[in-house]
Amino acid sequence: MRNARALLTPQGFEGVTATVRDNNPDMTEATAERIVTEALKFVVAAAQFPTVSVQPSRVVDEGWHALILHTRLYAKLCNGLGHFVNHVPERRGPERHDPHTLTRTVVLIEQAGYSVDIDLWTGPTKTLVGVAANCSHTPVPGGCGPINPGNCATHGGGK
Template identity: 75%
Template sequence: MREAHALLTPAAFGGVVATVIDNNPGMDKPTATRIVTEAIKFVDAAAQFPAVKITPSQVVDEGWHALILHTGPYAKMCEQLGRFVHHYPERPDPERHDPHALTRTVALIEQAGYIVDRELWTGPATALVPVTANCSHTPKPGGCGPINPGECATHGGGQGS
């Protein structure tokens, strides 16, 4: 099995965990660590399988938001993965809900070589913890947005979010 922490330095990982805690007063460090770990797994799977429609859970999206705020480590991680994974936030909308999106995403993360922390991959009604992330994502190839190899080269190019 792969180790998600290896995609960031210990200092960068700790900084992202601290951001999740800062954004969610009262959250404990072990929970924030789990959230960031799952977000890294999600980004890795999105980079490995850019043609598959996946989306993060609301809880994991909190970790992804924190990762993105640490632009240097996030860019370096994406460079290691060979593809920049862009974030395209949308306001929550029940009409866009895909009941199979999280199941498909979890399966892809497992296919990418990870053990999934399933408690963090539930819908908002059964989320392990409340988080401040208030966006949802229509499942799109590459995870939350069109990933085009020509557009998302590892050295510049592509559009940010």
Template identity: 65%
Template sequence: MLTDAQFNDVRATVLDNNPGMAPDMATRIVVEVLKFVVAASLFPTVRIAPTREVDEGWHALILHTHLYATLCSRLGRTVHHYPERPDESRHDPDVLTRTVALIEQAGYSPDAELGPGPERSLVSVAASCSHTPVPGGCGPIRPGQCATHGGDE
């Protein structure tokens, strides 16, 4: 999906934002975010969310705006990111299971170690937003009535 140079640029952003992270972990995170963005583009009406680790890669990818826009164009739709502050009242216990299932349906094998769930993390990352949709369609893929992201498109 990306050239080696593009991939390495995004990986470098993950590393820059997370001092001390092992380079191989940053590689795994970028690979996983690409799988997530593909799944999100293929299934735009299903509420899915990345883990915090994968979200860190998504943040890094989005910072490369031209690259991200080009990738989304090739995928047929822009996958918007609607960050939300963590809030237990919005927690959807099935969101990660749905996300993994759709990544698999898109033809990829998710990295199981980067999807352990919201209560624990494999690595510490800088990302502090959460993507736990409330009933009615709020979240990173299908924004709705969440005041925290300010979007209604």
């Protein structure tokens, strides 16, 4: 299995993990590291399979938000993966959750060569840990997600 943490320098990984912890003060360092690691795997899968609809779990989305806030690091990561993975936030809600897209995303992460920390890939009503992020990714007409280039003219904006 591949090591997702190796996609960033130790300092970069530490910085993104610190952002997750800053946004979630009661979270342990170990949990924040797990979340960032899964977010990296998600970005790899989204970049490697750009025509397939994917989405992060709410918990993993927290790590993705933190990655995006480190714009230079995120741009370098996506550049190295050969595809920029845009973020289009939508207000979250159980009615927008598509368990099939989440399952498909996990399968694609595994196809990309990573093991999945399955406890962090649950639906919105079964999260392992609460996170600050208050958005999701929904299909048209509610928004542009799940992340799929065919859903919108562009995937700009967001965090």
